[in-house]
Amino acid sequence: MDRRRWAVTVIAGLVIPVILMFLAGRGSGSSLPEQLLVGLAGRIQGVARWVTGGTSDLLNGYALLVGVREENERLLAERDRLLQEALLAKQLAVEVQRLRKVLDLREKRPDLRLEAAQVVAMDVTPFHRVGRIQVQTAGVALQPDMAVLTPEGLVGRITRAAGSLGDVMMLGDQRSRVACEVLGQGVLGVLIGSGLPDRYSAWLQVAQTEDPLPRGAVVVTSGHDRVFPRGIEVGYVLDQDARRRAGPFVEYEVRLAANPAAWDTVLVAAPAGSGPGTGP
Template sequence: MRKWLAEHSFLIVVMVSLLLPIVFMIVQSQGRNTNPTLARRLSVGVASTAQQGMNSVFGGFRSFFSNYIFLVNTNKENQRLVEENERLVGEVVVAKNLAVENAELRTLLGLGEARRDMDMAAGVVISRELTPFYRVARIVVKLDGDAELKKDQAVMAHLGLVGRVVAAANKTGDVMLLTDGRSRVAAEVLGRGILGMLIGAGRQDESMARLQVGVNEPLLENGAVVTTSGHDQVFPRGVEIGYITNAEKSLQAGPFREYDVSLSVNPGSLSHVMVVTEIKKDISPAR
């Protein structure tokens, strides 16, 4: 019994506060004296005070629940707006990626029309291998359409040469980039008639190559454009490779002089490439 009283003490006090003034008023109303007595006035005052207190309590509860429901609805609306914003941001990113890919594909198609001296097939970059310095060391491409990849096929982008296929299986193959220490490309300096060999620097921390020319050739200046010469029978002639940089730091290595070459194509930015499936030696590229 005591436990029950202790648990419900607040409710008991409230009920007594409400009922006691009513009892007093009933008792007083049965009396003959029509003048309000002190007890009656006291009971009315207590009842009025209790009623005001209860109104305040229940009004506070009603206001609390109204505010709670409002906050719940506001939170739900905020969550809906956040989800809608995330969806719209995702759609914008997808649209931007599609726009970049479409522009790249249009440029590659233009490259195919400009180079009538070779047959090319479009491919997509499906994998990249990174160095510990987050440089792209190797890419894997997959051809679209009916063409098949073969070893030693040249790989190009709209900005220039990328590398060559070193391993292939049906439509998928590994591409050795120009930065690879094993890479060799017969090259020439555009407009200078200087022939040489482009050698991959093989460095993991930078995307560079070196142009090796005869030591008796005229000195080259920064910005001189390096292209393929076609003498290796692997890469078609006239494909841009890069340009000479740090010419003042060129080094002599025996009968050769070596220049640093900054490459035109950043393999980290590639999503689509063109693979040279055949070189037509009797046709000049369209201009």
């Protein structure tokens, strides 16, 4: 009887995950159970980020500093205080500059409805490049296929959403596809994530009949995929000699303009014809 129970447990334990993977891999968008589970996990991650960030601040800003003060108490106390203040001021200046860039982008693109979002988790594995973000504005619901960008350029699109939380598939992910054009050249193409773990890049696929693209040519979204708004900077064509043939197309390696690792705050844009506030 025990042996039979154990066999049933093993079979159930191995088959249920396969069914879950099959459903998750086949489905597009976000099912209700997924929304609930991602929402729960995202909120816990938000709290964890707050706790670990606070602990790190405490360690860096107090515990280690106490040791330094003890060692240099008589001679260096005043200088340490001033250095700390200067460092804090510098950090604040960098933060202000970063936020100013975000605000500038919102002013430059009045045609887009942009909402600020906080990056709560980032996963870079050999298989996927996906991050999780949380929109800061109350009452804004994320939806799959919303574009995510920074002032430097496009970051990716939301693949799963649960209220104000969403998973973002970045441009470097090998599943990513973006309709693009080369600025000033009139060349249309599709940007495909390289999926390379050692660098954040993508391939621009254009027709063989097009003239060779110059090094440094700027790649922007064309808006033809009806996901990404037109004219958002995506990246720059690298060495044209390194282009390769792929069936009827030619592929150029593209250095992506936005480095998501450098940003704590990103912007979310609604797809054409809808707004961030209209989600489920």
